[in-house]
Amino acid sequence: MKRIYLNENEKNFIIERKEKQYKFPKLILIMRSELYRGMFLSVTEDKSNKVTDYSELSNKSFQIFEYWIYSNQIKDGIQITQEIIDELERGIDYFQLNQANPNLFDLLIKKFNNQN
Structure with missing residues (x-):
């Protein structure tokens, strides 16, 4: 397994959403997504100004x-609809989150099935 070392300025990654920015720890994104793992661990790609x-x-x-x-996990009390499933399925595919477990x-x- 490859060791990952991040200096203080590289610990977070910005995810943008409707003019608001969220900082996510890179190590968590690396664990959850093949896309982010490849992006952050690539030695040839400039990652300094990347925003998703x-x-x-x-x-x-x-x-x-x-x-x-x-x-x-999925937070308790959240009502899951077919629209949410469809919307997140597209995001899951794009950001290659489907390899994560669970x-x-x-x-x-x-x-969704437990609600219905």
């Missing part, structure tokens, strides 16, 4: 995504 735009996600979908990134999409489907 999640503006296409609704507020509720982004809250689900943000909570899952940190906890690997898989966000599987958790969404399970919670």
